[in-house]
Amino acid sequence: MDLHWSFLLVPLIIGYFAWIPGYGMNWIAASWWTTIAVLLFSFVLLHELGHALAAQNRGVKAERIILFPLGGGAYLPEQPSNVWEEVFVYAAGPLANIILALLAWGLLLTRPDGPLLIAYYLKLSGNLVVFPGIADQILGLTLAVNLLLAIGNLLPAYPLDGGRILRALLRRPLGARRATVIVTGLGVVIGSGLAWLGVRLSDPLLVFGAGFIILLSVLEYQNGWQRRRLANKAVGDVLRLPLPSLYRVYPGQPVGEVRRFFQATEWPILPVYNQWNEQVGFVEASVINEEAEDDREPVRRYCEREFVTAQPTEELLAITERIVDANVYGATIIGPRGELVGYVFTEDIMPLLDTRLKKIKRRLRQEGPAGE
Numbered sequence: 001m002d003l004h005w006s007f008l009l010v011p012l013i014i015g016y017f018a019w020i021p022g023y024g025m026n027w028i029a030a031s032w033w034t035t036i037a038v039l040l041f042s043f044v045l046l047h048e049l050g051h052a053l054a055a056q057n058r059g060v061k062a063e064r065i066i067l068f069p070l071g072g073g074a075y076l077p078e079q080p081s082n083v084w085e086e087v088f089v090y091a092a093g094p095l096a097n098i099i100l101a102l103l104a105w106g107l108l109l110t111r112p113d114g115p116l117l118i119a120y121y122l123k124l125s126g127n128l129v130v131f132p133g134i135a136d137q138i139l140g141l142t143l144a145v146n147l148l149l150a151i152g153n154l155l156p157a158y159p160l161d162g163g164r165i166l167r168a169l170l171r172r173p174l175g176a177r178r179a180t181v182i183v184t185g186l187g188v189v190i191g192s193g194l195a196w197l198g199v200r201l202s203d204p205l206l207v208f209g210a211g212f213i214i215l216l217s218v219l220e221y222q223n224g225w226q227r228r229r230l231a232n233k234a235v236g237d238v239l240r241l242p243l244p245s246l247y248r249v250y251p252g253q254p255v256g257e258v259r260r261f262f263q264a265t266e267w268p269i270l271p272v273y274n275q276w277n278e279q280v281g282f283v284e285a286s287v288i289n290e291e292a293e294d295d296r297e298p299v300r301r302y303c304e305r306e307f308v309t310a311q312p313t314e315e316l317l318a319i320t321e322r323i324v325d326a327n328v329y330g331a332t333i334i335g336p337r338g339e340l341v342g343y344v345f346t347e348d349i350m351p352l353l354d355t356r357l358k359k360i361k362r363r364l365r366q367e368g369p370a371g372e
């Protein structure tokens with residue numbers, strides 16, 4: 001589980017709200033805001049644990065959980081095979097919040113002014129006629145915040161849990177592509193509605209969250225487009241055949257020589273070999289150009305030791321996903337008898353993803369004004 005760096009902002013925000021100019025820090029306010037921050041954090045954590053436990057229960061591995069101050073994300077590297085399993089995993093987060101809200105509701109009902117407090121915290125009645133103690137306030141917040149988390153996350157908009165549930169349900173009747181178009185479209189519509197509401201209520205957090213929903217929906221929509229483009233392409237469309245052994249890069253070779261290889265071959269990336277002529281990684285021209293200063297220095301420091309391998313019969317989409325997941329420059333394509341077939345580089349895949357507009361723009365730039 002990872003805490004996102006933006007958690008560092010939380011003490012600053014608390015300090016900002018508890019600081020009174022001319023007086024100094026109001027420690028009572030600061031400790032109250034800290035209590036609230038810890039409570040919010042534990043509600044979000046509980047939500048994510050709900051997802052993680054459900055995934056574990058269904059035999060799907062939740063790779064990691066990232067917690068942001070305003071929410072979290074559980075990343076599922078493998079999609080559950082069954083629709084209902086997927087729905088269960090995504091519903092488990094909001095369900096955990098609903099259970100906690102019901103618990104707080106039950107406890108509040110046992111308090112003397114319970115029903116009044118419930119009405120106040122759910123904003124069914126505007127003015128509070130009782131003065132709740134700290135325990136009552138915490139119970140009231142637990143009820144209100146968990147209900148808000150559950151309802152907010154169940155909105156049928158990508159990337160919220162509700163949107164992912166809807167996509168899982170629509171995938172079989174409509175197909176994966178249409179299901180994604182619908183939930184990302186809902187993400188833009190609902191996100192815009194929430195942004196409008198946030199402006200009306202002058203709530204910057206709501207505007208920010210709504211912007212996030214719109215942005216992620218647009219990105220996921222584009223991602224779906226790109227997958228479709230790649231699905232029509234074969235490895236042969238972007239394959240680079242092996243270079244003559246003259247251009248083999250070894251870790252001990254001086255940077256200056258590797259620079260000349262890049263110029264001679266015009267390749268953006270070159271494979272790096274060990275003394276037994278087995279590939280051990282890649283080296284990228286832009287890294288050498290930007291970072292290397294001394295041409296006599298061995299190139300070792302600038303080599304990327306990780307690379308992925310693929311077979312020539314694999315789909316380009318699958319290979320691309322592996323390259324992106326491993327965060328490397330490219331894949332080495334190895335044939336059925338272990339022979340080197342060639343390379344697939346991200347730089348060669350990107351042009352396949354370009355929209356027609358981008359292609360026209362690039363052509364205009366390349367042709368450019370005469371004499372350039």
Ligand SMILES: [Zn+2]
Pocket residue numbers: 047051090093094153161
């Ligand atoms: Zn969730």
